[in-house]
Amino acid sequence: MTVVLGAGAFGTALAVALSVKGPVTLWGRSLPWAAGRENPRLPGVILPEAITLTEDLPRAGEAPVLVAVPMQAMGAFLAEHPDVVGKAPVLCSKGVDLSTLRGPSALVADLIPGATPAVLTGPSFAADIARGLPTALTLACADEAVGEALQSALSTPVLRLYRTTDVIGAELGGALKNVIAIAAGIVTGAGFGDSARAALMTRGFAEMTRFATRLGARPETLSGLSGFGDLVLTCTSSQSRNFRHGFTLGQGLPPDLSQTVEGLATARAVMARAESLGMAADLPVTAMVAAVSAGDLPVAEAAKRLLSRPLKEE
Numbered sequence: 565m566t567v568v569l570g571a572g573a574f575g576t577a578l579a580v581a582l583s584v585k586g587p588v589t590l591w592g593r594s595l596p597w598a599a600g601r602e603n604p605r606l607p608g609v610i611l612p613e614a615i616t617l618t619e620d621l622p623r624a625g626e627a628p629v630l631v632a633v634p635m636q637a638m639g640a641f642l643a644e645h646p647d648v649v650g651k652a653p654v655l656c657s658k659g660v661d662l663s664t665l666r667g668p669s670a671l672v673a674d675l676i677p678g679a680t681p682a683v684l685t686g687p688s689f690a691a692d693i694a695r696g697l698p699t700a701l702t703l704a705c706a707d708e709a710v711g712e713a714l715q716s717a718l719s720t721p722v723l724r725l726y727r728t729t730d731v732i733g734a735e736l737g738g739a740l741k742n743v744i745a746i747a748a749g750i751v752t753g754a755g756f757g758d759s760a761r762a763a764l765m766t767r768g769f770a771e772m773t774r775f776a777t778r779l780g781a782r783p784e785t786l787s788g789l790s791g792f793g794d795l796v797l798t799c800t801s802s803q804s805r806n807f808r809h810g811f812t813l814g815q816g817l818p819p820d821l822s823q824t825v826e827g828l829a830t831a832r833a834v835m836a837r838a839e840s841l842g843m844a845a846d847l848p849v850t851a852m853v854a855a856v857s858a859g860d861l862p863v864a865e866a867a868k869r870l871l872s873r874p875l876k877e878e
């Protein structure tokens with residue numbers, strides 16, 4: 565038995581994947597599509613019988629509870645529903661909360677005292693998971709025993725979970741790669757070519773590592789699935805909403821604002837946190853995405869600034 569809170573593309577895909585192991589309760593705040601059992605965010609995927617769809621929030625019990633609401637809604641959700649989230653939530657959202665500058669696990673620590681959060685993250689498009697394609701993810705939990713139990717409960721033959729105790733590293737990898745993916749989309753949409761994108765990804769990865777390690781992440785976590793792995797996926801696939809958003813901006817077109825594009829708010833949150841740490845100058849790509857997203861910087865000017873930074877050692 566598993567509970568998934570949040571019936572967007574990702575929550576629904578996880579419910580489908582986990583339904584091979586037993587019953588799953590999938591909660592969404594509004595499920596007008598429930599009768600047809602096909603989420604418009606995941607067209608073509610008919611939900612298996614093992615999934616119970618509900619708009620009524622279930623109380624947390626023994627079953628693992630996965631939280632897959634968008635990052636900017638997470639704080640309010642946790643604050644309003646601690647009994648639903650329970651003491652060992654598995655956080656599946658990727659980002660940094662703009663109002664508190666906190667990631668998912670720090671929000672849990674603040675809002676649900678005594679909880680032991682886990683983070684499920686890594687390279688995985690909802691559509692791939694829902695189709696049963698092979699996927700490898702990171703399951704991070706500071707408590708090894710809780711992490712081991714979750715790894716076993718949430719792994720399937722095609723959904724392979726690798727364990728770590730580096731929660732901050734895992735969640736920052738997933739949050740920061742979305743920002744770099746927007747930049748990679750801008751560079752690609754503006755027609756700068758594949759070589760420029762590779763340079764951007766590499767410098768972006770260095771930037772992710774600088775910021776995350778400053779906040780206590782282990783460098784090897786950033787080199788794993790939740791950092792490097794997800795960066796590669798998201799910066800090179802038009803399945804990524806963050807990449808597509810950047811691509812549209814790079815083409816000079818108006819982006820689709822109906823999509824969840826976590827990197828936008830996260831770029832601004834990361835820059836605010838970096839300012840307070842005195843390391844804003846160390847995050848040029850994130851600064852560019854934050855400025856472009858806020859409408860403070862035209863795309864062409866942003867690209868020019870990145871290319872005109874002082875030459876230095878790699």
Ligand SMILES: NC(=O)C1=CN([C@@H]2O[C@H](COP(=O)(O)OP(=O)(O)OC[C@H]3O[C@@H](n4cnc5c(N)ncnc54)[C@H](O)[C@@H]3O)[C@@H](O)[C@H]2O)C=CC1
Nearest residue numbers: 571572573574575605633634635637657658688689690824
């Ligand atoms: N779609 C994907 O391939 C992946 C998504 N994720 C992460 O999962 C999280 C959710 O993304 P998606 O499911 O893709 O987004 P989505 O845009 O498909 O769905 C978001 C869902 O959240 C609901 N929602 C919005 N505000 C809410 C609130 N205050 N309370 C409850 N529900 C609320 C919406 O009604 C919608 O059903 C994001 O942080 C994303 O980065 C992670 C890995 C893959």
Ligand SMILES: O=C(CO)COP(=O)(O)O
Nearest residue numbers: 686687688689804805806
């Ligand atoms: O996190 C993801 C893949 O791992 C999904 O990326 P997007 O949110 O950019 O679609």
